[in-house]
Amino acid sequence: MSAVWHPFFQHGTEPAPPRAISSAGAFIQTDRGPLLDGISSWWVVTHGHNQPEIVEAIRETAGRLDQVIFAGLTHAPAEELAEALVAMTPAGLDHVFYSDSGSTAVEVALKMALGYWRHEGDGRHRIAVIEDSYHGDTIGTMSVGERGVFNAAYDPLMFGVDRLPFPEGDGGATLAALEALAASGRMAAIILEPLVLGAGGMRMYSADVLAGLRAICDRHDVLMIADEVMTGWGRTGRLWACDHAGVAPDILCTSKGLTGGVVPLAATLASGRIFDAHRSTDRRRTFYHSSSYTANPIACAAALAQVRLWQARPMQARLDALAAMQADRLARLDGRFTNIRQCGTIAAADLVVPEGGYLSEVGPRMRAHCMARGVLLRPLGNTVYVLPPYCVTGADLDAAWGAVTSFQV
Numbered sequence: 001m002s003a004v005w006h007p008f009f010q011h012g013t014e015p016a017p018p019r020a021i022s023s024a025g026a027f028i029q030t031d032r033g034p035l036l037d038g039i040s041s042w043w044v045v046t047h048g049h050n051q052p053e054i055v056e057a058i059r060e061t062a063g064r065l066d067q068v069i070f071a072g073l074t075h076a077p078a079e080e081l082a083e084a085l086v087a088m089t090p091a092g093l094d095h096v097f098y099s100d101s102g103s104t105a106v107e108v109a110l111k112m113a114l115g116y117w118r119h120e121g122d123g124r125h126r127i128a129v130i131e132d133s134y135h136g137d138t139i140g141t142m143s144v145g146e147r148g149v150f151n152a153a154y155d156p157l158m159f160g161v162d163r164l165p166f167p168e169g170d171g172g173a174t175l176a177a178l179e180a181l182a183a184s185g186r187m188a189a190i191i192l193e194p195l196v197l198g199a200g201g202m203r204m205y206s207a208d209v210l211a212g213l214r215a216i217c218d219r220h221d222v223l224m225i226a227d228e229v230m231t232g233w234g235r236t237g238r239l240w241a242c243d244h245a246g247v248a249p250d251i252l253c254t255s256k257g258l259t260g261g262v263v264p265l266a267a268t269l270a271s272g273r274i275f276d277a278h279r280s281t282d283r284r285r286t287f288y289h290s291s292s293y294t295a296n297p298i299a300c301a302a303a304l305a306q307v308r309l310w311q312a313r314p315m316q317a318r319l320d321a322l323a324a325m326q327a328d329r330l331a332r333l334d335g336r337f338t339n340i341r342q343c344g345t346i347a348a349a350d351l352v353v354p355e356g357g358y359l360s361e362v363g364p365r366m367r368a369h370c371m372a373r374g375v376l377l378r379p380l381g382n383t384v385y386v387l388p389p390y391c392v393t394g395a396d397l398d399a400a401w402g403a404v405t406s407f408q409v
C-alpha cells in the first residue's frame with residue numbers, strides 16, 4: 001500500500017490511481033495508457049502540457065538562479081512578470097504581491113482588504129460572499145466559501161460572512177441583497193468568482209450582474225475582490241472574466257493558469273489605494289505576509305514564458321475557435337441533459353438523474369466510466385463539464401463528450 005494520502009480521494013472505496021509517466025499537449029501518459037486531460041488537470045493547464053517555451057524558461061532560470069529571499073531582495077523574473085501582469089489586467093491594478101497557490105492569493109486579498117480599512121481608520125470588517133462560491137481549502141478561504149460536507153468538521157474555526165443568493169436571471173435578488181448590506185456601512189469587501197462559480201458546479205451568471213455588483217461597490221465604497229484563480233487566462237473566452245463586463249476589481253487573485261499549469265505560483269494584484277494605505281513611515285502598516293517561496297524565480301520565469309505565449313500567439317482567435325467547437329458539442333446533447341451552459345471554453349451540463357439520494361454516486365461512476373475510455377473528467381455531482389487545454393482538437397472534444405454521452409445512469 002502506498003504511503004501517499006491523496007487529495008479529494010476516498011482511500012476506503014477508490015482503487016489505486018493510475019500512475020502518470022509523462023504529459024504533453026492535451027494528454028497524460030499513464031501506466032494504463034493515455035488519458036485525455038478534459039479538465040486541464042484541475043483547471044491549471046492553459047496552452048497544453050509541456051509547452052517547450054515554458055520548459056525552456058524553467059531550465060534556463062534553474063541553471064543560474066534558484067530560490068532567494070524576497071523580503072528585501074528582488075530579481076528580474078519577478079520584476080518583469082509584475083510589469084507584464086499590471087499591463088495585462090484591468091486598469092488600476094498596479095501592485096503585484098506573490099504567493100504560491102490560489103488559496104494563499106485569496107488569503108492575501110482578504111488581508112489586504114481588512115488592512116486597508118484598518119489603516120484608513122475605518123472599522124469595516126464584514127465580507128460579502130456569493131452562495132455556492134469556492135475560494136480554496138484553507139480556513140480563511142473556506143470561511144468565505146460555501147459551507148457543506150467538504151468543510152463541516154472545521155466549522156468551529158471559520159469566521160462569519162454575509163451571504164448573497166446566487167445571481168439567477170438578471171441577478172436582481174443578489175444586487176438588492178448587496179445593496180442592503182452595503183448601505184450598513186460595515187462591509188469591507190465582497191469576494192466573488194466573476195461569471196463562473198467553478199467548484200460550486202460551473203454555475204454561470206451574466207456580465208451585467210458583475211457590472212451591477214461593481215456599481216454598488218462604487219456607490220458604497222465596498223472593495224471588490226475578483227477571484228480569477230479559475231476564470232483567468234482565457235477560460236471564459238477573454239483573458240479575464242472581468243473583461244466581459246469592463247469591470248476593474250480593487251483586488252484580483254490569479255494562480256492556476258498563471259504558469260500555464262506547470263509549477264505553483266500565485267499573484268494578488270491591488271490598486272494604488274490599497275497599496276498606499278500600507279505604505280507609510282509607520283512600520284505597523286507594513287503588509288506582514290510572506291511564504292517561504294514567495295516569488296520563486298523559477299516559477300516567475302515559467303509564468304513570464306506563459307505570458308509571452310499570450311503575446312506571441314493569436315490567443316483570442318484560439319479561444320473563439322475552442323468556444324465554437326464546445327458550443328457545437330453542447331448542441332448535440334440529448335434530453336438526458338439539462339441546464340446546458342457555456343462560458344467561453346468552459347462547457348457544462350447537468351445529467352438528469354432519478355430523484356432520491358442516488359445523486360452522489362453518479363459523479364464517481366461517470367468519472368470511472370470516462371477513465372475507462374481514456375478520458376479524464378471529474379463531474380461535480382451530476383454536473384459534467386469539459387474544461388480543456390487550449391490545444392485540444394475537435395477529435396479530442398468528440399472523445400471527451402463521447403465518453404460522457406455513452407454513460408448510462
Ligand SMILES: *Cc1c(COP(=O)(O)O)cnc(C)c1O
Pocket residue numbers: 101102103104106134135136137193198199227228229230231255256
Ligand atoms: C482552485 C481555486 C482556488 C484555490 O486554488 P488552490 O491553488 O487550489 O489553492 C481558489 N479560488 C478559485 C476560484 C479556485 O477555482
